[in-house]
Amino acid sequence: MKTKLIDWPTFIGALILLLGVTIPLILYPVKGAEIVNLANDFMTGNFGVFYLLVGLAAFAFLIFVSFSKNGHVKLGNKDAEKEFGTFSWAAMLFAAGIGSSILYWGMIEWAYYYQGPPFAITPGSKDAISWASAYGIFHWGPIAWAIYTLPALPIAYFYYVRKKPVLKISEAVRPVLGRFVDGPIGVIIDVLFMFGLMGGAGTTLALGTPMIAEGVHDLTGIPITLGLKAGIMLVCTLIFAISAYSGLRKGIKILSDINLWLAIFVLVFIFVFGPTLFISETTLTSIGLIMDNFFKMATWLEPFGNLAGFTETGFPESWTIFYWAWWVVYAPFVGLFVARISRGRTIREMVLGTMIYGTLGCVLFFGIMGNFGLYLQLTGQLDVIGFMNQYGAPAAIIEILHQLPMADVMVALFTILAVLFLATTFDSSSYILAAVVQKEVQSEPIRWNRLFWAFTLCLLPLVLMFVGDLETLQTASIVAGFPVIFIMFLLAWSFMKASNTDIHESKNYEAPTIHINRRERLGRLREDKDVTKEDSTK
Numbered sequence: 001m002k003t004k005l006i007d008w009p010t011f012i013g014a015l016i017l018l019l020g021v022t023i024p025l026i027l028y029p030v031k032g033a034e035i036v037n038l039a040n041d042f043m044t045g046n047f048g049v050f051y052l053l054v055g056l057a058a059f060a061f062l063i064f065v066s067f068s069k070n071g072h073v074k075l076g077n078k079d080a081e082k083e084f085g086t087f088s089w090a091a092m093l094f095a096a097g098i099g100s101s102i103l104y105w106g107m108i109e110w111a112y113y114y115q116g117p118p119f120a121i122t123p124g125s126k127d128a129i130s131w132a133s134a135y136g137i138f139h140w141g142p143i144a145w146a147i148y149t150l151p152a153l154p155i156a157y158f159y160y161v162r163k164k165p166v167l168k169i170s171e172a173v174r175p176v177l178g179r180f181v182d183g184p185i186g187v188i189i190d191v192l193f194m195f196g197l198m199g200g201a202g203t204t205l206a207l208g209t210p211m212i213a214e215g216v217h218d219l220t221g222i223p224i225t226l227g228l229k230a231g232i233m234l235v236c237t238l239i240f241a242i243s244a245y246s247g248l249r250k251g252i253k254i255l256s257d258i259n260l261w262l263a264i265f266v267l268v269f270i271f272v273f274g275p276t277l278f279i280s281e282t283t284l285t286s287i288g289l290i291m292d293n294f295f296k297m298a299t300w301l302e303p304f305g306n307l308a309g310f311t312e313t314g315f316p317e318s319w320t321i322f323y324w325a326w327w328v329v330y331a332p333f334v335g336l337f338v339a340r341i342s343r344g345r346t347i348r349e350m351v352l353g354t355m356i357y358g359t360l361g362c363v364l365f366f367g368i369m370g371n372f373g374l375y376l377q378l379t380g381q382l383d384v385i386g387f388m389n390q391y392g393a394p395a396a397i398i399e400i401l402h403q404l405p406m407a408d409v410m411v412a413l414f415t416i417l418a419v420l421f422l423a424t425t426f427d428s429s430s431y432i433l434a435a436v437v438q439k440e441v442q443s444e445p446i447r448w449n450r451l452f453w454a455f456t457l458c459l460l461p462l463v464l465m466f467v468g469d470l471e472t473l474q475t476a477s478i479v480a481g482f483p484v485i486f487i488m489f490l491l492a493w494s495f496m497k498a499s500n501t502d503i504h505e506s507k508n509y510e511a512p513t514i515h516i517n518r519r520e521r522l523g524r525l526r527e528d529k530d531v532t533k534e535d536s537t538k
Helices: 008-027 029-066 086-098 101-115 126-139 142-149 152-161 174-182 184-220 226-273 276-292 294-299 315-340 347-379 384-391 393-401 407-436 447-466 470-480 484-509 514-525 529-537
Strands: none
Touching (some): 008 029, 008 184, 029 142, 029 315, 029 347, 029 484, 086 315, 101 126, 101 184, 101 384, 126 294, 142 152, 142 315, 142 347, 152 347, 152 484, 174 484, 184 393, 184 484, 226 276, 226 407, 226 447, 276 347, 315 407, 315 470, 315 484, 393 407, 407 447
16 A cells, blocks of 8 residues: 555644644734744844854855765766756756745845845945845855755765665754654654745745736736635646646656746846846846855844944844745755755765756846846836835836836746746645655655645645735744754754765775665665665575
């Protein structure tokens, strides 16, 4: 029976936690939101330093691993070919990691920084304009993708090198926690990860659905109602459910490829028919500004507050710390997915590829889309900020697109792209959720399991959308994801401990590959019954 493969404590525990949070929010939305927001303010206000340290530490650690002896380890057998080509691999990891949120924030995030800049800069000033263009790229840049990539190291190592057919966060920290991961501690680790991912999915829907609804309204005239948003959410669910059901090669890969090609077309169109020179110069200037102030931006916390004449802006808590917390919540999911699609690559290829391709994609979105909107604001062609403050960010995004040639076509393509981005994030999410609640995953998670989590990802946010508490679920997931900070440390420790041990033993035994050496060692220690049986036959 395939149900025997299901890890029922994790499966049921994740549902109980999610229902335990969402049902009170449905019954007592005002009080529930108040409590969750207080917890979030306390966490970001008092523990923001931990998030910033995690970001810097993850970035430094991955650079070290990439150029160390550990980076040469191949994920799979010595002669294993890459499961996916570079384009499809980059498309899948990018689509899984950013979703439709990149369309939302890439187009409009600069407007928030323009009005509320960092470092107590005067809003709307020349300095504010420079930072407005740069800060979005920084928040979605190398540190974000480093946080995403770190969990992929031990997960991919155990799955492809040590041949453990398990895609779980708990399994990846086994070298440190040992047999404790087989008990309640392991279940708690996996359940917290799943809750964070489902809450994160709710946020993606919270941002993507209104933006898609604005596009549909602009093209068809259909009023924006909860019914329209629910319909959009259900259509997206149907798309990613079919994709997840079809599996990696037939569903997720194809949808991600289409998504990336369409994204490239939209970006090239805006770049060519928009203010090309302004976009090029502003993007390059922003990159230089980030490189010149990288550590300042990565460590700024306003420690002096309002003391001694300093002005407290609340910028770090509202943006940098919130983003870092958000990446940490999503990191185990993206790490699991990146690990699953990286067979045949070396550790170095996986790490540098994820960080470089992910960062490059975000630079293009923020550089082209964001700076197009900024150009309209500065030239007076469209008061983007005034429009946004009056009608909301989704409406402002559509209005920016109307400044392009063939506006209706571009709005239609942009709306389709938002649907695809939403679907590609969710098909990856449901795939990974299904994998986490299975005791082992030889090739693909069970199909009914993938479908179950695909619809679960939609139905609970759908209910919360009707009571207006989708953002509260997002905040609750970030609060619950706080322990993931410490899990990230365990993941890094586990990878180094396991890989260093295997590299050392491979030299002692002169085994041709780490993989072969590991199977021999597992046989001697009688930890792998299959290997033991194979050795005894020989």
